[in-house]
Amino acid sequence: MNSNQLVALAPLITVTATAIVIMIAIAVRRNFMLSCAIGAGGIIISLFVLAATWQESPVQATFLLRLDKYALFYIALILAAGLAVLGFCYDYFTKRRGENEELPLLLLTALLGASVLAGSSHFASFFLGLEILSISLFVLIGYPLNQARAQEAAIKYLILSGVSSAFLLMGMALIYAQCGELYFNAIGGYINSRQDMNPMVLSGTLLIVIGLGFKLSLVPFHLWTPDVYEGAPAPVSAFIATVSKGAVFVLLLRFFIGTDSYSYTPLLNVFSVVAVLSILGGNLLALLQNNVKRLLAYSSISHMGYLLVALIAGRGISSVWVVESFGFYLPAYFIMTIGAFGVVSVLSTPEEEADDLSFYRGLFWRRPWLAAVFTLMLLSLAGIPLTAGFIAKFYIFTNAADGRLWGLLSAVIAGSGLGLYYYLRVIVVMSTNVDAGAVKPVQQWISTALLTALTVLLIWLGVYPSLLVNAVQSLS
């Protein structure tokens, strides 16, 4: 490992160092604000370091990590998302008693895992990153101690994550047994050099897909999603919905392109079926929900289905387009989901989580700005113009139309129509006439600032997306 590689790895090293500093700080003195501040500072320094290493890329740091512009872009996105979640966590947990200082620590280790996933080019770093992320999440989900909901959610996630990791390892083992390679590009070379489809490699890939399907909460591996999202604290749900899924999707795209899996038509057919099931299943199941967190969980399932459509379209169109769609969709999805869960987090009190729909009745008249932000986030999730969610959906439409995936497109349209119903229902409940309450809610400055920033970004990307579009064009 030479100094060039070390410099390229600097963002990851900074995140690790920050985690260690927090550990020491906790040992010295337990102060939630201090830990959060160190965490936030560490993330910001990592972002600066990342900007400094942007010019050096691409760098292959050992076989495990490839830090090219693609990886750096997504690591930056992951770190920014982590920063936002940390901000929401601060406001959420300051009100709660208990020892919360480990929270920023775990967030940072989770960010480390996600960053490793984003830069991974080898099965070993794939698994390592995934496990670091998952183990951090186990504790993060169960964080409010002595709450049955959260404990249940954490145990569900623990067991299912363990099982899916087992599938993943078996798949990796099968592929290794056949190819003798763990490096993505080498696997791709092996597949290309063989004419026929090797059954062991195919089943290995399928097992890996099953393992990843759990993490991405695609149907039929989605059963844990609503329970875990409901049980976890709202900012942590935001983290799972965005960083955890985003990092895995980024890896999946790199895996696909690196191993040239687009030539495996049966695999793409399986993905198509999974995508349709996720879109329709996610939307249909959300129709009956009265719990906002479960509703957002199901909506995230359907969004992953939409993104999968863009991945599948890579069969017929150039992969440059797929990378670009991902590059727009994932930031837009991060903004809207963190914004939506952020609103839930702001409304939650230590006594109860703001997850039932009745919490939101008349929110437009009680807390107009919050309701407006939530409305914009929901409209963006529905794909209405003026929001980033629309441009993201437009990218999916363009990719799928170019790849002539008419069946998948009709599923996307049907899913969007269904989705409208439950998003609108929440907006209607928020606009129900209620006399404006006299009690002034507690001001949460960091969350408010974060929500405002997210809303501005949402509308900016929706009205003038050229900046992000130009940025992601250079990624592939």
Place this chain on the structure above:
Amino acid sequence: MILPALIGVLLLGGFVAWFSGRLHPGAPHWLAVITLAVEAILLIVPCSAAKQADGLSSAWFSDVYMPWIPRFGIGFHLAMDGLSLLLITLTVLLGFMAISSSWTEIKHRQGFFFFNLLACLAGTVGVFLALDLFLFFFFWELMIIPMYFLISIWGHENRVYAGMKFFIFTQVSSLLMLLAIVALALIYHRNTGIYSFDYFDLIDMTLRPDTAFWLMLGFFIAFTVKLPALPFHTWLPDAHTQAPTGGSVILAGVMLKTGAYGLLRFVTPLFPDAAHQFAPVAMTLGAISVLYGAVMAFAQSDLKRLIAYTSISHMGFILLGIFSWNLLALQGSVITMLAHGISASALFMIAGALQERLHSREMGTMGGLWPLLPKLSAVTLLFALASLGLPGLGNFIGEFLVLQGAFGVDNVLTSVASLVLILSPVYALGMMQKAFYGPRSQHYSLADFSRREWLSLGLLVLTTAWLGLSPQGVLNVSAPAMQSAIAMVR
């Protein structure tokens, strides 16, 4: 820069009205009026430019282009021709009417109400001006959200259902249109290697017949849902009935015309052969809508629902006229658009006025209202006659021209459609009889028209009379646009 200003003034005025609602409950009303007045003054500029437009080459007399998303060849392209000018003038006029009819009806959150009203108008003006297909879709969707809020917050007893139905119908059909737009742009890219969503680039493309048919269908479905024509009309009666009066005025008067505008501007010019092949089906749908709307209108006991069904009937004429695709029929469609906008809005305003006084829309509870409300009843009689197509008022000119233009294309359908001349007096005069004549069913003491209502409805009376007696002025404005559209297709 007039064209972006036309949209921007409305949006800005909307925001100002919203915030002023916090300061004083009466402020939003006046701010909305001032915004529309500024808009009307801005319109004088294109009006004078229109006088100089002559013939085919200069049918477009105002054009603005700014690159927006160069990656996809999407630009901020606005342009105005005679048709857009007429429709935007209608929008501004009906905007005044909507504000006037909501003056006392909206009792809470007035700021937000007028914001939604003005935002809806801004979206509609954008639809009429946009010449980049992506931008057109953008404004098309943008119209829907404020209208949805108008219906679901300030509407009547079944407002949530009506608003949801309206939104989902329109949204799903728009997604089909988005698919068609994206496919069209991708085919253009495949042919030429450049990405473009611009109207003038995509018009000259030659498409394979089956591709053209499916793409045309995508557009057609979106526009016939908005129009509305059978069988996609089911959202209209609920939405119109449950919306507040200002919302109904905008919905019936202006938003339905966006569907007709889309058919005129996009469906036939972009897919001439496919539209020509599909014309018999479309004209049949139009003729059936005409008759169906009239028959259903007669069956209603709710006044607003009756007027909603008459809208379906009149818009059927427009569908019939557009797909006949000759100058007479197209001019007839344009006049019908304007005349129906005025008469339907007037009728909705009257229904709203009645609902404010009687707290009911059921015609069964009305009866013998004429002696109590002479001015209101007289104006209602005038607009009922306009609705049934009495010569001398605007609707007659439109229907006459459409029937004349369509007769050369398909005389059987035209004869069938003209049966409505028997059916529409039935519902119009039936409505008059039930509500205004006959014995008084209850004792009331009611206030007749206030000065504000008299002023606004009087303006509409004068406009429809002018349109009916001297339509040549309007026809001159729209003629270059219609002629150039016909020439473009040949």
